[in-house]
Amino acid sequence: MTQISHDRLLIIDFGSQVTQLIARRLRELNVYCEIHPYQNVDETFLKTFSPKAVIFSGGPDSVVREGSPRPPKAVYDLGVPILGICYGQQVMMQDLGGTVEAGESHTAEFGRAYVTPADQRIDLLAGWFLEEREQVWMSHGDHVSKLAPGFEVYGTSPGAPFAITADLSRNFFAVQFHPEVHHTPNGATLYENFVRLAGFTGDWTMSAYRDEMVKSIREQVGDAKVICALSGGVDSSVAAALIHEAIGENLTCVFVDHGLLRLNEAEEVVGMFRDHMNLSVIHAQEQELFLGELEGVSDPETKRKIIGRLFIDVFQKYADQIEGAEFLAQGTLYPDVIESVSFSGGPSVTIKSHHNVGGLPEKMGLKLVEPLRELFKDEVRALGRDLGLPASFIGRHPFPGPGLAIRCPGEITREKLEILRKADAVYIDQIRKHDLYDEIWQAFAAILPMRTVGVMGDGRTYDYALALRAVTSVDGMTADYYPFSHEFLGETSTRIINEVKGVNRVFYDCTSKPPGTIELE
Numbered sequence: 192m193t194q195i196s197h198d199r200l201l202i203i204d205f206g207s208q209v210t211q212l213i214a215r216r217l218r219e220l221n222v223y224c225e226i227h228p229y230q231n232v233d234e235t236f237l238k239t240f241s242p243k244a245v246i247f248s249g250g251p252d253s254v255v256r257e258g259s260p261r262p263p264k265a266v267y268d269l270g271v272p273i274l275g276i277c278y279g280q281q282v283m284m285q286d287l288g289g290t291v292e293a294g295e296s297h298t299a300e301f302g303r304a305y306v307t308p309a310d311q312r313i314d315l316l317a318g319w320f321l322e323e324r325e326q327v328w329m330s331h332g333d334h335v336s337k338l339a340p341g342f343e344v345y346g347t348s349p350g351a352p353f354a355i356t357a358d359l360s361r362n363f364f365a366v367q368f369h370p371e372v373h374h375t376p377n378g379a380t381l382y383e384n385f386v387r388l389a390g391f392t393g394d395w396t397m398s399a400y401r402d403e404m405v406k407s408i409r410e411q412v413g414d415a416k417v418i419c420a421l422s423g424g425v426d427s428s429v430a431a432a433l434i435h436e437a438i439g440e441n442l443t444c445v446f447v448d449h450g451l452l453r454l455n456e457a458e459e460v461v462g463m464f465r466d467h468m469n470l471s472v473i474h475a476q477e478q479e480l481f482l483g484e485l486e487g488v489s490d491p492e493t494k495r496k497i498i499g500r501l502f503i504d505v506f507q508k509y510a511d512q513i514e515g516a517e518f519l520a521q522g523t524l525y526p527d528v529i530e531s532v533s534f535s536g537g538p539s540v541t542i543k544s545h546h547n548v549g550g551l552p553e554k555m556g557l558k559l560v561e562p563l564r565e566l567f568k569d570e571v572r573a574l575g576r577d578l579g580l581p582a583s584f585i586g587r588h589p590f591p592g593p594g595l596a597i598r599c600p601g602e603i604t605r606e607k608l609e610i611l612r613k614a615d616a617v618y619i620d621q622i623r624k625h626d627l628y629d630e631i632w633q634a635f636a637a638i639l640p641m642r643t644v645g646v647m648g649d650g651r652t653y654d655y656a657l658a659l660r661a662v663t664s665v666d667g668m669t670a671d672y673y674p675f676s677h678e679f680l681g682e683t684s685t686r687i688i689n690e691v692k693g694v695n696r697v698f699y700d701c702t703s704k705p706p707g708t709i710e711l712e
């Protein structure tokens with residue numbers, strides 16, 4: 192459990208695939224909340240956590256099943272408001288003396304549904320039912336068939352006569368649908384009403400967090416030295432800036448240049464942190480080492496393994512030169528930390544597995560400093576802005592640890608990397624000029640392992656072909672290709688072929704993920 196001095200809301204997770212979204216909606220309201228799996232929440236935990244309100248998430252189990260997940264009974268005696276969602280509603284009803292019936296096909300409800308109000312309006316529903324009915328997202332097999340004593344109905348849908356229920360005397364609320372998903376368009380209002388009636392003041396802001404974290408990093412680290420692998424990505428950059436604010440020159444960053452970076456990237460990152468932010472940054476120039484070991488290698492997995500291994504070796508080599516280093520800083524985020532019982536697992540964990548310096552702390556006997564462990568990505572961005580990192584830096588598209596290596600399918604050569612760097616820069620410049628950068632999750636050029644015949648001026652060319660990729664995504668787990676206009680694609684292709692020697696053909700990749708992945712390798 193984290194030591195945070197803000198008002199706290201506890202989300203008890205029963206394994207819904209969308210539990211994280213509840214936390215996001217609340218954080219957007221400047222409410223500090225933590226998700227904990229139901230197995231970890233007992234009476235002692237509740238006392239220590241001391242929540243100002245509790246939310247029960249949805250979940251895939253059936254409360255009718257013997258041994259299905261439950262919260263500790265003590266939660267109902269805390270005297271704080273509780274909101275139960277879907278499975279959470281059913282749990283609450285059954286725990287408090289109501290009845291839940293197992294699902295049959297005619298009572299199950301999946302997808303979009305419409306809730307209509309009862310006569311009496313309650314505070315939880317302020318701003319709801321401005322139209323006659325409210326669209327919500329349902330996903331339930333079981334349903335409540337008899338309310339627990341003290342509960343009344345405040346909204347119904349065709350498949351859920353008890354869609355919105357409450358015991359106003361205890362501030363217990365229970366809904367059958369999922370207010371946290373986008374398909375319940377007015378869901379955020381419901382959460383806002385809930386936290387307001389629970390007395391939250393919205394004291395969770397990034398500048399308050401920054402002050403708190405600076406204090407806590409100082410306490411944790413004392414006079415010891417901290418090292419940080421700076422990649423230039425948002426997470427490691429914000430972590431470094433925050434730790435620097437706390438301990439100044441006792442932080443040393445290592446920026447590993449593996450020769451697989453984008454045009455001017457090393458200069459920009461090192462320049463910004465060293466010259467503008469006054470951080471101590473070691474620019475590890477290890478291009479020869481990486482490109483040498485990658486020579487002649489074309490298998491994607493082998494490439495990744497070589498890069499991962501060398502990265503750790505190199506980082507360790509430079510870190511060994513920093514006397515008295517006791518801590519390693521990492522930009523771990525909250526989604527990586529949540530011990531969710533969610534059946535979907537934690538997506539971000541997989542995404543980052545190649546990238547962080549996992550295994551290093553144990554190997555080098557270092558302790559970890561992870562000042563972003565409580566934050567979601569958008570909060571990290573807000574914190575970065577608060578710390579004075581330029582907006583263009585904060586909003587940068589993700590860039591993979593193995594860099595251009597996985598955008599150069601087949602064998603990597605210096606010539607191909609040179610072409611790729613230039614073409615990618617033109618492509619991104621086009622995207623920025625057309626003001627599309629922030630709409631896109633990630634965009635890049637890849638150089639294909641083939642040459643094609645073309646004609647330029649009066650001569651025949653036999654040059655490389657490039658693939659352009661741009662996707663929209665929320666978390667990188669799934670993605671859609673970005674629907675550029677034909678004008679944009681035509682103009683970009685012309686610019687790349689005119690401005691980058693060695694390219695005579697440009698393709699646009701319109702594969703989604705799945706079935707494709709975002710990167711080509």
Ligand code: XMP
Binds near residue numbers: 544546590
């Ligand atoms: P894929 O290609 O798996 O990419 O659809 C999903 C997201 O992860 C990034 N990615 C990586 N990031 N190290 C990283 O730090 C890696 O090895 C790696 N491989 C893919 C990719 O850029 C995209 O944002």
